[in-house]
Structures are given as C-alpha cells and as structure tokens.
Amino acid sequence: MHIIDTRQFSREFMDKIFVLAEKMRQIVLSRQPSIILKNKKMIALFHEPSTRTRLSFEMAMSYLGGHFFSTPNASESSSASKGETVEDTIKVLQGYALDVIVLRHHEDGFAARAAQASLVPIINAGDGKNQHPTQALIDLYTMQEKFGKIDGLRVAMVGDLAHYRSIRSLCFALAKFKKITIYLVSPVSFRIKDDVKNYLTKHEVWFLESDNLQKVAPLVDVIYQTRIQKERGIHFDNTDFMINKKILSLMKKEAIVMHPLPRVDEISLDVDEDPRAYYFKQAENGLYVRMALLKTMLVRE
Ligand code: CP
DSSP: OOBOOGGGOOHHHHHHHHHHHHHHHHHHHHTOOOOTTTTOEEEEEESSOOSHHHHHHHHHHHHTTOEEEEETTHHHHSGGGGTOOHHHHHHHHGGGOOSEEEEEESSTTHHHHHHHHOSSOEEEEEETTTBOHHHHHHHHHHHHHHHSOOTTOEEEEESOOSSOHHHHHHHHHHTTSSSOEEEEEOOGGGOOOHHHHHHHHHTTOEEEEESOHHHHGGGOSEEEEOOOOGGGTOOOOOGGGOBOHHHHHHSOTTOEEEOOSOOSSSBOGGGTTSTTBOHHHHHHHHHHHHHHHHHHHHSOO
C-alpha cells in the first residue's frame, strides 16, 4: 500500500488511524519502550526543507522500536544531484530490504511516479503544490479529537488556496465526511483550483468562495490558516487574511484555529495564548498519527 493522495482514503481507513493514534499517544506519554516496529526500516528522502514531517516520522520509528535513515537536502546530498532518476533510486533502495520510503519533493506527482517504480510502500510527505496526505490525516484527527466528530463541521480555509498542498489534501479528505461546509477565503487570484471544486461538488460538500475573513469567522468551527509560500515565488498582501485578536473576537467560543505550520506572520503571536489556538496541538498530533500510519502499513494484523 502506498500513501499518495487523500482521495484514496476510505472512512474506515481514517477512523482506524484515528483510534490507533490515540493508542500511540499513550505509548509516547507512558515513555515505555515499544517493539511494535522492531526490525522495520524506514528511509526518508527529503528534497524540500521540513521540521515536523521528517522529524515526526523519525520519532515515530524510534518510539516504536524501528530504524530510520534520512537524507535531508536530498537534491544536493543524494545522487539526484548527479542526475539519477527517482526510478533508479527506488530500484537501488528496495535492494536494501527496507520496509517503507518517505518522500518529499518539489515536483507535483513525484510520489506517484516513485510509487509506479516501487515494490516498497511509498509515503508522500509532500509533492510540490499537489498533496500532503499525512498532514490531512493529522488535521482530521485534530478535528475529531476536539469536536468528537468530523461530520457536520464548518471549516474556513484561508490564504493561498491555489498553491497549498495541505489545503488540497484536506479538502479531498473532508469530502469523505457528511454534511461538511467549507468556506474558501482567499484573494481572488489565489482561489482553489477547479479540480478541487469539482470534487467537492461531486461529493456534495457545500462550499462558498469569499475574500472576507471577518464575515466568515463567526460562522465556522475551524479556521485553517496558511502562510505565503515565498519559497515557491508567491507574494501577496495578506493583511486582510491574518488571524489576530480581532478575528478571535468574532469567532465562536468553541471554534479553533489550525495551521499546518510553519507560521510566519499570518497568525499574530498573541493568538497563541487563546485556548482556541490549536496549531501546536495539531503539530504534536503529527507524531501519533504517523506512528499509527506506520504501524498500519508495516505490521500485518
Ligand atoms: N506541516 C509541515 O509539513 O511542516 P514541515 O514542512 O516542517 O514538515
């Protein structure tokens, strides 16, 4: 099984991951050594920078008694820099009797291309502007943890919706749940792509495009904020799309603010002290969800 695109997830699969993630949390909190992934080996090839994704995958293997071998800066430090194709890299790595390969790359569709060539399970840890499926599992688990259910939630996605892989993955994944409402809040030039809108329509998700965060903030259970991805050459004035005390004052008492992180200036620092600031809990959940995912993929029941 490869993990490439959230459209591949069933409700059953996601529910299983969420239940298991809760058990994984207990393993981490107990600090008891686990041997669930004893003798299992993960290679992580990251061609783009990462803090959360790479380190939480590594920590996940470590907490469960497995081994990991990581190549950050893979575009420079691996033989990709000499022109080796991903297909050749995968053929070589699978000769090392490993159990899973985690890939991050700037090219859309890179993980799917790798999966075509691989007998070893591939996990897409982010491919360009396309998808970040493990982030979506974390996002949904965080919503499930907070609200006890995902069906019926009203979610505002905010910022550069045109180029954000976490947004694409989360929209596709939310469409698997019932009675979801999505407010797509962005400058007009950064609206979400038509393939996502078509998918939401097909799956009966009610959505509305807006450029007015102040109007949307009181209506939703979740505000999912994003940053300007300067590393992809993207620039716009995000003054009207920032989360600050003013936006908090408009939100419901039980609503939450999420963000896949890293944050730059799109959530002001004084929001952190509000109990509705959920982005650091969300990042912590990344460890439990990735532990659950690795166990599901690597251990036969
Ligand atoms: N959310 C996320 O993918 O963070 P990193 O880029 O630090 O892995």
